[in-house]
Amino acid sequence: MLPFVLKRVGYMFIILLLASFAVYVIFSLLPFDPAALTCGKNCTPNVIEANRHRLGYDQPLLVQYWHFIQGLWAGRNYGEGAAEFTCPAPSMGYSFRTKQCVTEKIIGAFPTTFGLAIGALSIYLTLGIALGIMAARKKGRWQDRGATVFVLLATSLPSFFVGLMLLFTFSVKLAWFPNSLTDLSFPVFYQDPVGWIQRMFLPWMTLALVSAAIYTRYSRAQVLEIGSEDFVRTARAKGLPERVVMRKHILRAALAPLVTLAALDFAGLLGGAVFTESIFGLPGMGRMAINSVNNIDLPIITALTLIAAAIVIVANMIVDILYAVLDPRVRSV
């Protein structure tokens, strides 16, 4: 098991390095002069050149990339003398638009995105799998048909539509939840957990509804497929009660592949739920991405892209390891 894990971790670092290089190169090829974007209206060629040097954009691309990588573990200094300032490790660059270190900004936005992701994940996994198992057990009956209708409806509705409808219905009309259009404050979880949950509930439901439908469909199909396997018949032939057959023999095998799906979904959510965060005014990474694109704030866009890629890669590795824990056949490969 340990060599397996070490091998996966090794691969992960290689892939991360390649991915970061690709992202860095792609963003350098964009038709924007990052130095010209630093000063806005009162730009003069002198200021642009000074900033270019200050931020390191006058260096060759490979050197820039090396400084970026170096900054991740050593921190980074910009400028000289009195104008010198430092972004401490792990530095992911400096946002000249907001005059902040990128890492600092992302650390500020991450908890919101993380809270959104983990809440939504818990809701849709529970709801989706429970509905899926029920639909499979009552195949062809009204419970199954109801689940099918739910799946069809929920997967047909895009999250921005669901989000707006929830916001309109429950915040604006019924006022059951704080209205994020008028109430711009956002509570911090450990200071006001109740307020935080109130603000998060509708975003959670927005993300959970669509995904729950996907998990319902998938777990229903899995339970039905595994249920007709020979080894399930063996379990029944032993005399096991149906409850144990379901829990120990069907679900164990049926839900293992769901781990892959769930981990990758979670990774996707951690990268920032752009629509949902924007609709509900959540100060997370998704909304930060939108704002940065609008401001052409290249260092932040680069960093967010890299983080999203890194999260997916790490999630993939965790999935591989989890899968080996769950399925003994993978371990010996």
Place this chain on the structure above:
Amino acid sequence: MSAQSTHPYLQVTDLQVAFPTADGLVQAVNGVTFSVNKGQTLAIVGESGCGKSVTSLAIMGLHNRKVAKISGSVVVNDAEKGPVDIVSASEDTVRALRGRAISMIFQDPMSSLHPYYSVGDQVAEAYLLHHDVSKEEAFAQAVKALERVGIPEAERRAKNFPHEFSGGMRQRAMIAMALVNDPVMVIADEPTTALDVTVQAQIINLLRDLQAEFGMAIIIITHDLGVVADIADDVAVMYGGRIVEQASVRDVFYRPQMPYTMGLLSSVPRLDGGRDERLRTIPGQPPSMINLPQGCAFRVRCPYVELVGGDKCSTSLPDLASGGDNHLVRCHLDTDTRKRVSAEALNRQGAM
């Protein structure tokens, strides 16, 4: 022994199993009657789709009651619970017998073991379910059962997963799982079909040895006549969901009376046959189990319909009637004609 002959361990009476499908009712088993005593081996033989596996699953009560329509009776004379009719008894009653009194060995050992649990755990699970012991004790019993079926280093191998076993070893593990509770009867549904020929012989020998040692009844479902000759006492030949011939293994092999059985026997390839000799087959296809035709199901493939004369074969279903000592045949031919064509058919094939 006399008590056993009046009350066999398993008595199947007029068993009917049907499945409603979109195309119509599939009458998979249509009035099957037989009995099996302790220590005895019955082979159920027939082509794919003749209803033999459906019969075995009905004996185990493993058909989904919501889907399958089952009638008739399957009475098991259990030592603890007395006679239990699997068809009408409650699910809990049947489950208490399953795996303890009657257990089953399935066809494909590759897919019949759970890929996520170690072999020892899976055998131990069967023991634990029917015995009030600790997990450790159950696992020790599982190791013992694995030893009994000839798995070397059973203690270590019990911790392996099924994918770390060869096909033959997996089937041994399946047998260990079936025998761990010392059942009175074992149903083996094509236990050797998925295995290499050399391994097939080992598995059959193992079953025979275990039967000699523990005296359980065996129902072996197979289409392999070699297996039948090796292990069975009695043979029931099934065709179109019905038993068409039932007799001792000697009678079926040397004096078959039903044309279908004769066809089966002459389609066995022979080592001493000429090198240019074609493999004999029974012309035609087995019947569809949806809307079975009236009369004898085998008549469209039967070479002797003319000998019966008239349209008797296509209008009336022959009874399963006596054709000699403990020999039941479902055929309209009269006994003398049957014996004559049987001798001819076997001579053509060469002396068996």
